[in-house]
Amino acid sequence: MDNAGTFPAVRPRRLRTTAAMRRMVAEHRVHPADLILPAFVREGVDDPVPLGSMPGVAQHSLDSLRKAAGEAAEAGVSGIMLFGVPDEAKKDAIGSPGTDPDGILQRALRAVRAEVGDALVVMSDLCLDEVTDHGHCGVLDAEGRVDNDATLARYAEMARVQAEAGAHVLGPSGMMDGQVGHVRAALDAAGHTDVALLAYTAKFASAFYGPFREAVNSSLTGDRKAYQQDPPNAREALRELAQDLAEGADMVMVKPGLPYLDVLRQVVDASPVPVGAYQISGEYAMVEAAAERGWLDRERAIEETLTSFKRAGADVILTYWATEFAQRWGRERA
């Protein structure tokens, strides 16, 4: 051959020729056991209330939440993360529904545990924004700023009532300094030494939380920039990681997901404990909205985004598509 040597000897395309070949050499795959379903439960409703900005997601009633938890478990999803939406009239400056044993989140925890027992890891959001009338993640000082240390005292009490209601894992998401250590000490003092903490290690002040505000009927005006991390900062996430580990975090998480895959990778590389990624409301809404317009292939886009978290090293993924993905996974392998 007179042109020998001008054609490539190395042909990566060989391993892409058939679906079976591609499947065999895939470096990463998403399994239902990787997934955690975030779910909203609203006080005083008999039927689920659909969310306009998150098509396919609803604020559950206690009944529909039980059913959703059962379906998630059946599909092989690993966990569920609960967010409570109390009656507007019950919200106040200190977030009383968060520490009321009969608050909606505590009732939801008991209902879900009654339904699934230990078949799902039952988790709850440990934050004040869903229960305060000002919508901030903490209590405010006289100047209207979020008071870090006064907030820690509220988190400690919330942690105890959530643990008593049956949570296996608590997710402190308020970005107060010292929240993991303070909550750990409160749980241990109350005998809840087995209740684990999923620390929101890197949580950025993101525009992508938009639809979540509808999901929890948020009362917030303004923003959370004085306590959540600033999007340009990645090294700061490693500082938060070191602090959360020192305070006893059992697992850590990066949030949002897609816009922070680089941060996820850095945290994975540095973390001796399992790392989660939270694919948040705005990421869900982006894909659903574009798919609705026929601008992208919905199922492919979902799988591709979930795979990107695995490729970046996540051990678990919180996603509103958890049950749907797990059910499809089961059907395709049936």
Ligand code: PBG
């Ligand atoms: C705070 C909290 C938020 C989310 C989870 N926990 C909102 C915020 O920090 O503003 C967002 C989740 C999502 O957008 O899907 N309790």
